[in-house]
Amino acid sequence: MSVEAKNRVAGCYFGTLIGLFAISSGFAEGSSPHFISPVNCSVPSECTIQNYVDARPGTGHRDYTCGTLSYERHKGTDFRVLSYDLYLKGVPVLAAADGIVLRKRNNADEGDYILKGNEAVKQREIGNGVIIEHTNGWETTYAHLKKGSVTVSPGDRVNAGDVIGIIGLSGKTEFPHLHFQVTHNQELRDPFTGKKPSGCGEITKDALWDKSLQKDFGYKGTGIIDTGFAAEIPKHKLLAFRSEQKRISVQRDPKILLYWAELWGVKIADRLTISYENPLGEITKDQKALKKNQASYFKYIGKKRPKDGWIPGVYTGHITLERLVNGEWKIIASRQKTQVLP
Known part of the structure; x- marks a missing residue:
């Protein structure tokens, strides 16, 4: 990457996308990504998926199976730690695919939404986080990370599985978890269908998860x-x-x-x-x-x-x-x- 491009990335912040980069990644040119798990804990025994992308446009909410594990206009997949002891020890967040870091935040306080309410996290809803650009217009967002835990900076090249932070309680959240969000050409995608949310019950043959995760990431509603x-x-x-x-x-x-x-x-x-x-x-x-x-x-x-x-x-x-x-x-x-x- 040129110095000019790197400076352009470093100047980005959590807001409007600035700059596009041609990079190599963990998936072939022209294809969809195959994301690994973004959390370094065993799913579903140590961590679970508590909320999914809201698959129902408009009012009301449904997850991709037509179940109720979502909420209105929820744009990500929430990985929750199934033990407060394990959470307090620290659960690493991983880059789900190769890419280049576009933006980060690392200074938001823990628990502000619980302790102080909505105004305390206004315009900082994702708390501490990282946004990574992959090839062919794909991006991933990692939100609610622990304050001071982010290990990467804009312009850094990361590989799938690299530690980029720790699951935290920053931003607009009532419980500790990683909010993992996927976009393609700035349009939201549900990683369990590979598609823009347009209704529940969609087939999952185009899911964006690596095939090795099929069993572990199987739907568990309770x-x-x-x-x-x-x-x-x-x-x-x-x-x-x-x-x-x-x-x-x-x-x-x-x-x-x-x-x-x-x-x-x-x-x-x-x-x-x-x-x-x-x-x-x-x-x-x-x-x-x-x-x-x-x-x-x-x-x-x-x-x-x-x-x-x-x-x-x-x-x-x-x-x-x-x-x-x-x-x-x-x-x-x-x-x-x-x-x-x-």
């Missing part, structure tokens, strides 16, 4: 985000903050002991069972039928410290989500976690 024990009632929207994890952490002889669970993609009439077992095998259980579809659902169960103190040993929390399939209850998701009290 699951468990995380579970845990707590010594205080958790503030759901703050669970991704280290300060909240410290506040609710179970220390010696807590006043209360709770077991909590967070789920995504729950459906109306699903049956949710959450239980809490003490070291003597005594079980407290709560079961309910859910009344509506929800992208995120939070539930907890627990007890106050007994008059005689806690029974030493292992406490076990268990969460099970069931759904009626052909007239029979089927377990959709299940998880348990233990906590030892001295």
Whole structure:
């Protein structure tokens, strides 16, 4: 790349596209890209796709399967980390194909939208991020990265799989995830169909993902985000903050002991069972039928410290989500976690 071209790229910012570059990439001239996973975590066991591109033009929303995992005018694919511990350790974001970095932002604060509201992220909705240009008019955007984690600069050439940042909580988001967005000649493309969104139920033979991801990236509409024990009632929207994890952490002889669970993609009439077992095998259980579809659902169960103190040993929390399939209850998701009290 010439010095003049490199200077032109370096002058770009998150806004209007400036400059086009002829580059080599991970896909052949004239063909569509084959993107690798943009997150360095196992999908669907460590990370999941919680939201897809809105496939329905106009009002209302649907994902590419005609399911409800999207929201109105959502333009990307959201990769969410399925453990707050793993998120806080740091999950790298990867370039999904060879290309040249067009723009970046690296100084947006974490959690501004949760803590301060919409005005705090106005015109900075994607937070910290990177935009990469590939060949033949294709671009990818990586949004909501951790402040200070972006490792590339405008004009840098990257290869598929290069680390470009860390999943964060910057910009307009209520939960930690990577928002991955694809455009072709500045028009939005759904990577699961390869096409401009025009309605759900589209065939996926032209999907832009590498074929090796077909099984891992198969559609999963519901699951468990995380579970845990707590010594205080958790503030759901703050669970991704280290300060909240410290506040609710179970220390010696807590006043209360709770077991909590967070789920995504729950459906109306699903049956949710959450239980809490003490070291003597005594079980407290709560079961309910859910009344509506929800992208995120939070539930907890627990007890106050007994008059005689806690029974030493292992406490076990268990969460099970069931759904009626052909007239029979089927377990959709299940998880348990233990906590030892001295």
